[in-house]
Amino acid sequence: LPRPPAGFLGRDAELAELTRLALPGAGQDRPYGGAPAGLPAEGGIALVTGPAGVGKTGLAVHWGHAYAAAFPDGRLFADLRGFSGGEEAEPTAVLREFLLAMGTPADQIPPSEQAAGALYRSLVAQRRLLVVLDNASSSAQVRPLLPGGPHCATLVTSRSRLDGLIATDAARPVRLHALGPADGAALIGALLGPDRVAEDPAAAQELVTLCDGLPLALRAASAQLVARPRWRLARLATALRDE
Ligand SMILES: Nc1ncnc2c1ncn2[C@@H]1O[C@H](COP(=O)(O)OP(=O)(O)O)[C@@H](O)[C@H]1O
Ligand SMILES: [Mg+2]
Structure with missing residues (x-):
């Protein structure tokens, strides 16, 4: 296993x-x-x-x-x-x-x-x-x-x-369905630390929506934010929205 x-x-x-x-x-x-x-x-x-x-x-x-x-x-x-x-x-x-x-x-x-x-x-x-x-x-x-x-x-x-x-x-x-808003935000928070989610909960929700609630996509998005510690969540949400 x-x-x-x-x-x-x-x-x-x-x-x-x-x-x-x-x-x-x-x-x-x-x-x-x-x-x-x-x-x-x-x-x-x-x-x-x-x-x-x-x-x-x-x-x-x-x-x-x-x-x-x-x-x-x-x-x-x-x-x-x-x-x-x-x-x-x-x-x-x-x-x-x-x-x-x-x-x-x-x-x-x-x-x-x-x-x-x-x-x-x-x-x-x-x-x-x-x-x-x-x-x-x-x-x-x-x-x-x-x-x-x-x-x-x-x-x-x-x-x-x-x-x-x-x-x-x-x-x-x-x-198995997509993660709901709360679990989706919790997954981002687990990877980024709760502070970055807490400073912009609306952007966290938008990221969950942009990722369709899929854990794989949420992990990939969070990884981009881990690599960019100065980015606020809203900045990535904007970038993904415009993609
Ligand atoms: N409930 C969950 N909580 C946290 N991470 C998860 C959860 N479900 C899946 N993941 C992670 O999301 C990614 C994709 O999940 P995976 O099980 O490989 O999807 P699938 O087999 O449906 O394609 C993996 O990195 C996995 O560890
Ligand atoms: Mg699989």
């Missing part, structure tokens, strides 16, 4: 939703009444969707660190490289990485996707694992990598809605 995003803020409702949907034993309202008494309810698949830069990867990684204790057998993370402009990750290559990470010797990894997938599922069936599949391009790319073990949780992120995963694999969507 990548390092947790520094200064992650807000997203309380979405984090709680991930817990409810994905954490083994956390779901009280699964279809068919959940697990029999005495057994942990199955971990589920949460599908985090939203536009580029809205914070999908950050949310998934932050949650993975927050609930590390729930996954004593570890956490598997793969960037599936959907929408990155380059080549997408092949499920077979990701299966191979996951099997290596779980201790399978390289010469015992089957070359075919089917056989590697069968070995993967037999290994994860007994483990308490978190599987994070980041930047998925399609349901077909994700499906061979779903652990399916009763004690595993799966987080998938994508810019697409991946309706197929919802329809066939019981994934549950968590839609």
